[in-house]
Amino acid sequence: MDVLVLNADLGPLHRVSLRHAVRMLVRRVAEVHEAHPDTQIGVWPVPTVVRLVSYVVTRWRHSRGPGWSRAGVLVRDGRRCAYCGGHASTIDHVLPRSRGGRNSWVNTAAACGACNQRKGDRTPSEARMPLRFRPAAPTWAAMAL
């Protein structure tokens, strides 16, 4: 069961697991915005939407965002392969490094070993392996919580 995380200005940020959302409530970085009726988890109604508290958001909004790392790419993509949706343990360079592709948020995506090997030194279109999403730089909110 996923929970939608809203920015303090109610702009949607990303989705997290219920467990993750409850941790945010415990740490008081978020408050329940919408909840399932008549259900309870600890002292909170079971949230469907949580809202970040403002002072945390202000800090994120003015920071440059997290730096690139292999581990960070796996976290950003929820360890889901960008090509087949299976469990990912490697990262793939969309434009291969051998052809000038950089270690950057927009050029890397989580991939399973099989897809990574199959794609090899090709671009997604050359390999006919479309990305399931467009890689993007994550916010601090998506990575740190």
Ligand SMILES: [Zn+2]
């Ligand atoms: Zn895969």
